[in-house]
Amino acid sequence: MAGDSVVTGSVARSASARVEQAMPRRIFGTSQLAGRTLEVASTTDIILRPGEVILTFDDGPRPGKTPKILDALDMYGVKGTFLMLGSAAKANPALAQEVARRGHSVGSHTFDHTNLANLSRQAALDEIARGEAAVAEALGGAGRLAPFFRFPYLAQTGFLRTSLLHGDMVVLDVDIDSKDYYKDSAQTVANRTLDRLEARGSGIILFHDIHQRTVELLPGFLAELEARGYSVVRLAPKADGVFGRSVITADASSL
Secondary structure (H helix, E strand, O other), X not given: OOOOOOOOHHHXXXXXXXXXOOOOOOOOOOOOOEEEEEEEOOHHHOXXXXXXXXXXXXXXXXXXOHHHXXXXXXXXXXXXXEEEOHXXXXXXXXXXXXXXXXXXXXXXXXXXXXOHHHOOHHHHHHHHHHHHHHHHHHHOXXXXXXXXXXXXXXXXXXXXXXXXXXXXXEEOOOOEEOOOOXXXXXXXXXXHHHHHHXXXXXXXXXXXXXXXXXXXXXXXXXXXXXHOOOEEEEEEEOXXXXXXXXXXHOOHHHO
């Protein structure tokens, strides 16, 4: 990851600048914030340049929240990566499909947000597989389920990470945790996230599309990213990648 890079110019503006929460007035979809598409087949392919960010959203889709997140992203013409819970996608298939139709990448995040590190090896693999299958089913023909996965609570084991690698999955780590699950104001979450981003210069940002504070902060956060010269990278599966062995068929005894 490019976290050790030194960022100069407009990207290095003072981290003390604060985000305006009001929705910026702009022509829909016009922005300098949209960056390149990064196609990856493994976690090691995710190499960001200084000033680049990847926006990820966990735990959705959530009615009343995810649609507003999508609208804010559309306002700036940028794409995110949504790591969906199988249970949430199963309960809201039309919303899962809407995320895909708007051009965002959709990956999985287990079925029930279980801490996999507390499960047996096979139970953990089954939970991952169940989540992946449910999200894929919810998407239907609206879009392809990307081979992207994030561990709930970021709790992983070496065995599980290796198992996902064998299953041709791409584990999405986190460089900047917004901690939008804390009961802080939207302004506080936005400022904290920007401060951490300024310290790193680039990275994968973790949000959750289930919180009202995230809905409230995102328009102003995106405006501030644009003002500071950042670009949002769209993460996508490599077109010629081989994703033949799904984790759905993984067996702990075979690994």
